[in-house]
Amino acid sequence: MRRLELTGLEGLGEVVRGNSVGQLIHQACSRLGISLVEGDILVVAHKIVSKAEGRVSRLDEIEPSAQAVELSGPLNKDPRLLEVILGESRRIIKMGGGTIIVETHHGFICANAGVDLSNVGLGHVALLPQEPDRSAEEIREEVRQLSGVATGVIVSDSFGRPWRLGTTDVALGVAGLKPLRDDRGKNDGYNYELRAAVTAVADEIASAASLIMGKRNRVPVVLVRGCDVELEKGSARELLRPEEEDLFRKF
Numbered sequence: 001m002r003r004l005e006l007t008g009l010e011g012l013g014e015v016v017r018g019n020s021v022g023q024l025i026h027q028a029c030s031r032l033g034i035s036l037v038e039g040d041i042l043v044v045a046h047k048i049v050s051k052a053e054g055r056v057s058r059l060d061e062i063e064p065s066a067q068a069v070e071l072s073g074p075l076n077k078d079p080r081l082l083e084v085i086l087g088e089s090r091r092i093i094k095m096g097g098g099t100i101i102v103e104t105h106h107g108f109i110c111a112n113a114g115v116d117l118s119n120v121g122l123g124h125v126a127l128l129p130q131e132p133d134r135s136a137e138e139i140r141e142e143v144r145q146l147s148g149v150a151t152g153v154i155v156s157d158s159f160g161r162p163w164r165l166g167t168t169d170v171a172l173g174v175a176g177l178k179p180l181r182d183d184r185g186k187n188d189g190y191n192y193e194l195r196a197a198v199t200a201v202a203d204e205i206a207s208a209a210s211l212i213m214g215k216r217n218r219v220p221v222v223l224v225r226g227c228d229v230e231l232e233k234g235s236a237r238e239l240l241r242p243e244e245e246d247l248f249r250k251f
Contacts, residue, residue, distance in 0.1 A: 004226045007034065008212040008219035015220075017054040022142020024048075025221055029147070034223065039231060041152040041224040042143065043209035046172055047119050047126050048220045049135050049155055055127040056120060057084055075100055081115065084125055088113035093249065104128065107240050108172070109249075110159050118215065129155065132173025133235050140175040152177035152231055156206035162248055169210035171202035171236050178230040179203075179238050200239055201229050 009028040015021070021044060029036060050056060064072070064079035068086055072079035076098050089102035093109060102113045106128065114128040129135045132155045140153040155173035160166075171179055179202035183194050209222035243249060 002226075004208070004224070006208060006212050007223040007225070008217070009034075009221040009223060010219050012048065012220055015048040015051040017052065017056075019052045020142055021049055021052050022139045023146065025139070025143055026146040028221065029223075036143070036147050036149040036151055036223075037225070038149060039152075039225070039227075040149065041154060041177065041205060041227055041229070042139070043154045043156050043169075043206055043213075043222045043224060044136075044139060045213055045220040046114075046129060046132070046155050046157045047116070049129050049132075049139070049173075050126045051120070053129055053135065055129060057125050057127065059084075059123050059125060071095070071100070081112075081117075081125065084127070085113045085115050088115060088127055105130075106132065106172075107237065108159075114157060114172075128157065128172060133175065133237065134173070136173035136175035136236075150176060152229065154202055154206050154209075155236075156209065158210065169203075169206040169213075171200075171206045171239060174202050174234045174236045174238075176231060176233070177202065178232055178234040179236055180234075181230070201227075202234070202236065202239065205229070 012024045012028055025042060059080045062080040062083050064083040068079045068082040071082050088104055090105050091103050093103055094101040099111055101111055103109055104113050116126045120126040136153040136155045140151060144150045153175045154171045156169045157172050158167040159170045181199045181201045183197035186194050188194055205224055205227060209224060212222045213219045
């Protein structure tokens, strides 16, 4: 019988710059009586990673550029917020309807460059971690040193989608697991040879964890147990579609 368990790690407290996210996770597990085992995956909301890494800005300390001021009217956004977004962007992909879609320096295509006003304090904005894969690996190593168990780690965030309403969580950073499962060339239960069966398992795990995290639950880490993944070195960059294959950016 296949079984997947999702357990929210609550009570981490307010994370501040310099905190060890791995240590906070280890302490939460100890407090809740949870013993990590091989094959466990920890999904960590990027917000606490960004806070621990000092990736938080105060809007009252931001001086908007001429471009930010120019865009603020049509987009109906605070020019200081737009300045932060532009600073996190490699280029603007699309604007309209009060939305700005950009390509971040990581290569992510998302609204507002992932810059977020929620769950960070009034007048503050959280930026994405500079190197999410490295952040995931550092958390994995901290947890391994403290618990003796090398878990998989996913740093997650909520992204919108161009073809469906609502956000869903995706993997920004990955450590200790392969983010994609490629079943091409294998046969299904009816002996049909699969030709396009590449599954974004890291995104699926992040999305499942978001059911526990929510937006208001104050559950920044979810332990996922029983998931069938390849536990080896991987990178969230493997999930990025090459621009030449991106039909949405061609039109």
